[in-house]
Amino acid sequence: MSAFLRSVSRAVARPQASSARAFSSTAQRPYARITIVGNLADTPELRASQNGKEYLRYSVASNTGSGDKQKTSWFNVTAFVNSTNARDYQLSLEKGTLVLVEGTASIDSYEDGEGKPMKTLGVVQRNLEVLRRPSRENIAAESE
DSSP: OOHHHHHHHHHHHSOOOOSSOTTOSSOOOOOOEEEEEEEESSOOEEEEOTTSOEEEEEEEEEEESOGGGOEEEEEEEEEOOOSHHHHHHHHTOOTTOEEEEEEEEEEEEEEOTTSOEEEEEEEEEEEEEEEEOOOHHHHHHHHO
């Protein structure tokens, strides 16, 4: 191997420490990230916070395993949508739509009806991609 190739291979193999990220001049901020692939449990709902800011709420069902060992995990997602077009697009998604959701995860605390402290996984949507819409036959069968 030539001296040139050795120096290039060493430079490529050696990670470079940097205080700034290549795509941003700001420092990296840690957060818990989650990616979910699953089906919408129902059409997203439009809600308003106490200060009047609109947001969407929806649930995603994600299956793991196969056959008799299949298990479904349910995720409640909150989406703060900045444009009317994006809001209307998400509100048009039907139950059964296969989606990929990227979001920020957090553990939220609350009290149940009996005053018992509870915890739940909260997901705030950062990105949503529609992978497949439900077939017309499935939609017609569910509406009957």
